[in-house]
Amino acid sequence: MASSRPEATAEEADLSFARTGYPPKILRHLRRGHWRVEDSLDLHGMNRIEAERAVGEFVGRSHQRGLSCVCIVHGRGWGSRDREPVLKGKLRGWLTTREEVLAFSPAPAAHGGAGAVLVLLRS
Numbered sequence: 711m712a713s714s715r716p717e718a719t720a721e722e723a724d725l726s727f728a729r730t731g732y733p734p735k736i737l738r739h740l741r742r743g744h745w746r747v748e749d750s751l752d753l754h755g756m757n758r759i760e761a762e763r764a765v766g767e768f769v770g771r772s773h774q775r776g777l778s779c780v781c782i783v784h785g786r787g788w789g790s791r792d793r794e795p796v797l798k799g800k801l802r803g804w805l806t807t808r809e810e811v812l813a814f815s816p817a818p819a820a821h822g823g824a825g826a827v828l829v830l831l832r833s
Contacts, residue, residue: 725798725827727806728813740815740828745779747821747828748772752783753797761797765804773810773831781817783826801827 728736739745751768753761765782772780784797805811810831817826 725802726813726815727802727811729811732812736813736830737815740779740813740830741818743818743820743828745828745830747779747781748777749775750781750783750821754783754785756797758796758800762800762804765801766808769805769808769810769829769831776833778831778833780829780831781821781826782829783822785825805829 726737726741728734749768749772751764753764756764761784768780768782782801784801805814805827811829812832813830814827816824817828821828
């Protein structure tokens with residue numbers, strides 16, 4: 711049976727991650743908005759240092775609050791010097807080092823699409 715959604719693009723694959731031991735379908739569920747977004751963080755206007763600190767604090771605080779799914783808006787880079795997404799590339803490294811993070815994937819259009827990522831947290 712053909713899927714109603716095409717396979718992930720190379721860009722989506724670059725900003726997708728699931729911890730070892732979790733099934734690949736966890737990423738499909740995230741992309742499709744299976745979990746309700748319980749909080750969000752907008753990184754617009756932050757430099758790399760501010761954004762890294764904000765992401766760490768947000769993920770830690772969200773985990774402590776018992777949240778399952780959060781959204782981080784990193785933007786598309788249109789406001790950056792070279793009109794390239796700076797924070798988007800950094801976000802992958804920041805999130806993969808956080809033990810609280812089980813998986814993340816580009817957000818569906820309703821939550822920011824290519825300018826945002828949904829993050830699934832450990833319970």
